[in-house]
Amino acid sequence: MTIEEVHLWRGTPEQQALRSQFAKTTQFAYFDEQLDHPDWPGKRVLDFGGNKGNLLLDPACAIRHQDYYGLDVIGEAIDEGRRMFPDAHFIHYDRYNCSFNPEGVRDLPVPDPGVEFDFILAYSVFTHMTLEEMTDLIAQLQERLARGGVLAFTFIDPHWNGNFRWRLEKRNSADRVEKLLAQSRDARWCSLVNGTELYANSSGAWDSQVEDCVTYNVYYTEEFMREQFPNGTIKKPVNNEMQHCWIKR
Numbered sequence: 001m002t003i004e005e006v007h008l009w010r011g012t013p014e015q016q017a018l019r020s021q022f023a024k025t026t027q028f029a030y031f032d033e034q035l036d037h038p039d040w041p042g043k044r045v046l047d048f049g050g051n052k053g054n055l056l057l058d059p060a061c062a063i064r065h066q067d068y069y070g071l072d073v074i075g076e077a078i079d080e081g082r083r084m085f086p087d088a089h090f091i092h093y094d095r096y097n098c099s100f101n102p103e104g105v106r107d108l109p110v111p112d113p114g115v116e117f118d119f120i121l122a123y124s125v126f127t128h129m130t131l132e133e134m135t136d137l138i139a140q141l142q143e144r145l146a147r148g149g150v151l152a153f154t155f156i157d158p159h160w161n162g163n164f165r166w167r168l169e170k171r172n173s174a175d176r177v178e179k180l181l182a183q184s185r186d187a188r189w190c191s192l193v194n195g196t197e198l199y200a201n202s203s204g205a206w207d208s209q210v211e212d213c214v215t216y217n218v219y220y221t222e223e224f225m226r227e228q229f230p231n232g233t234i235k236k237p238v239n240n241e242m243q244h245c246w247i248k249r
């Protein structure tokens with residue numbers, strides 16, 4: 001079975017034991033490139049959905065730890081971040097997420113850490129929640145920017161560079177992959193629940209009392225994102241990554 005981030009926190013004990021082996025460390029380089037190499041030192045950064053502070057794992061990360069604010073719905077990840085980066089700030093945000101925090105509080109407002117941010121970054125966060133959740137959160141995050149601040153988040157275009165095929169191939173037979181690709185061929189956005197259940201142009205449906213560790217992946221075309229969030233610009237993936245970047249300066 002393919003391990004996704006959610007399994008490292010909510011999966012079986014065997015899956016959780018793999019946590020330290022699965023740390024992705026390319027997020028800083030990704031945003032640095034997409035944002036044209038900003039002068040990071042001294043800039044306050046909110047890493048929205050930052051998990052345990054993966055952005056800081058890159059030795060080249062130029063964000064000062066005291067200026068870093070990591071916010072996430074997984075309490076354990078926040079605890080781990082605090083242990084690993086004692087000078088940084090970590091905030092637990094106990095908001096409902098169908099996959100990462102199904103016991104969380106629905107519609108909980110984004111906490112106010114009492115500072116405004118020069119950068120708000122979200123890597124692969126809105127790729128795991130409904131369009132409604134994302135729209136609400138993006139509106140709230142824009143309110144947290146300092147004057148001249150930048151909000152940047154990633155999304156995945158299903159039709160770009162075989163992105164959706166790659167995801168489907170993780171959990172489906174070759175025949176089923178072709179069938180699901182045909183069903184999603186003209187979709188402007190789509191979601192995939194548990195790696196196998198496709199919802200085209202829809203956020204999908206799931207049981208709110210989820211016992212299994214549900215994965216939830218959502219995909220938007222560049223054109224759809226431009227229409228939904230017209231006040232930003234969109235950049236194609238860089239550094240061989242799969243994710244597009246939406247940026248509001």
Ligand SMILES: C[S@@+](CC[C@H](N)C(=O)[O-])C[C@H]1O[C@@H](n2cnc3c(N)ncnc32)[C@H](O)[C@@H]1O
Binds near residue numbers: 055073096
């Ligand atoms: C795929 S992980 C990416 C983590 C991190 N950004 C990284 O690049 O390593 C998605 C993260 O988003 C977090 N998340 C999901 N819904 C959230 C929400 N409403 N608010 C904040 N974080 C959320 C999850 O708990 C998880 O840590």
